[in-house]
Amino acid sequence: MDVKKLSTDDGDARSLFSMQELDPSPVDDLSPNLESGGYFPETSPGPGFAVSKLGLRGNRWDTWLSALQRYSTYPPTAFSVLHFVNTSLIPLATRSVPASESYLLLTRPVYQAPGLEHLMLTIPILTHIASGIALRNIRASRRARLYGAETRAQRHLLSFWPRVSVQARTGYFLAPLIGLHVLVNRATPLMVEGGSSGIGLGYVAHGFARSPVxxxxxxxxxxxxxxxxxxxxxxxxxGWKVTTARRERGSNEGSLEGYLGHSDNPERAKRRRKMWWMVNGIAALGASLWLAGALGIVGRAGDGAGWEAKGWNEMYSQVPVIGDWL
Structure with missing residues (x-):
C-alpha cells in the first residue's frame, strides 16, 4: 500500500493507526530493527555515499544516547545493592532497627562525601531519564518518516510514543517516587537541620508510625x-528482552519477522517463556525480600523517643507540599 495515497482528512488519519502496530521491533535479537537502520549494512557501498542518507540508518546520536542510557545505570545499581543490604537484609537478620542502624555506614559515605552523592546518584539518574526520553523521541520521529506520514494527524499517530514497553512504564512510574523519597529523606533534613547525619532507619520507622497507610x-x-x-x-x-514492547499473543499483526525469514517457532517461544519466568521470578524474589525488611521490620518499629522524635516530627511537618499529611 502506498502511504502517500492516504487522504488528509481525520477519518483517514485514524485509519493510519493500524500502521502504528507495524512497529518493526520484535523481541528477538535475530530480527533487524528497521527504524534504526538495522536491516542495512554498516559499510558504505562506495565513496561519497552512505547508507544513512536513505533516512533509515541510525546516526551517532543513537549510539551516544544508548551508551549514556546504559552506563548511567551502573553507579545507581551499585548503590541500590548496598541499600538493599542495609535496609532489608540486615534488619531481617537482626530483627531490630537500633541494631541495624550502624550498618548504614555501608552507604552513609555516599551521603557524607562532598559531591559523591551527585556523582553516584543524581547525575546518573537524570542522565538515564533524559537519554531515554531523547532516544524515544528520535526513534518515534524516524518511525513517522519511515511510514511516510504527511499530515499533522498522521505524524501524531505514528510519533507520539505509540508503544511504551513495560520497562519504560516502570521507569516513568518510578521517577516521581524517587523524587519524593529524596525530598523526605535528603532535601528536607538539609533544609531544616543543614544535613542528614541524624537520618536513619529510626527516622523512617518514625514516619511509618506517624502515617502508616x-x-x-x-x-x-x-x-x-x-x-x-x-x-x-x-x-x-x-539480551533477555522480556519487558520490552511485543505484539499481542496469537497475532502476527505488527511483526515483520515472517517477511524477513525469522518466523517464530516452538523452540524460540519456549526459550522466551523460560526467560520471562526467570527474570520476573528474580524481580519478585528481590521485591519480596526488600519489602519484608522495609515493611515487616522497619515499618513496625514504632515511634522514636525524646528529643530525637521531636526533631523528626519537625522535619516531617516541614516537608514541602505534603508535610501536613505526614
Whole structure:
C-alpha cells in the first residue's frame, strides 16, 4: 500500500493507526530493527555515499544516547545493592532497627562525601531519564518518516510514543517516587537541620508510625517498581528482552519477522517463556525480600523517643507540599 495515497482528512488519519502496530521491533535479537537502520549494512557501498542518507540508518546520536542510557545505570545499581543490604537484609537478620542502624555506614559515605552523592546518584539518574526520553523521541520521529506520514494527524499517530514497553512504564512510574523519597529523606533534613547525619532507619520507622497507610503504600509501589525496573533493565542489557514492547499473543499483526525469514517457532517461544519466568521470578524474589525488611521490620518499629522524635516530627511537618499529611 502506498502511504502517500492516504487522504488528509481525520477519518483517514485514524485509519493510519493500524500502521502504528507495524512497529518493526520484535523481541528477538535475530530480527533487524528497521527504524534504526538495522536491516542495512554498516559499510558504505562506495565513496561519497552512505547508507544513512536513505533516512533509515541510525546516526551517532543513537549510539551516544544508548551508551549514556546504559552506563548511567551502573553507579545507581551499585548503590541500590548496598541499600538493599542495609535496609532489608540486615534488619531481617537482626530483627531490630537500633541494631541495624550502624550498618548504614555501608552507604552513609555516599551521603557524607562532598559531591559523591551527585556523582553516584543524581547525575546518573537524570542522565538515564533524559537519554531515554531523547532516544524515544528520535526513534518515534524516524518511525513517522519511515511510514511516510504527511499530515499533522498522521505524524501524531505514528510519533507520539505509540508503544511504551513495560520497562519504560516502570521507569516513568518510578521517577516521581524517587523524587519524593529524596525530598523526605535528603532535601528536607538539609533544609531544616543543614544535613542528614541524624537520618536513619529510626527516622523512617518514625514516619511509618506517624502515617502508616501512606508510607506502607508508598514503599510498596516504590520498592516493587524499582526492583522490577532494575532487574528488567539488566536483563535487557544481557539480551533477555522480556519487558520490552511485543505484539499481542496469537497475532502476527505488527511483526515483520515472517517477511524477513525469522518466523517464530516452538523452540524460540519456549526459550522466551523460560526467560520471562526467570527474570520476573528474580524481580519478585528481590521485591519480596526488600519489602519484608522495609515493611515487616522497619515499618513496625514504632515511634522514636525524646528529643530525637521531636526533631523528626519537625522535619516531617516541614516537608514541602505534603508535610501536613505526614
Amino acid at each position: 501512606f508510607w506502607n503504600l508508598f514503599y510498596l509501589f516504590f520498592v516493587t517498581a524499582g526492583v522490577w525496573h532494575f532487574v528488567g533493565g539488566w536483563a535487557t542489557w544481557m
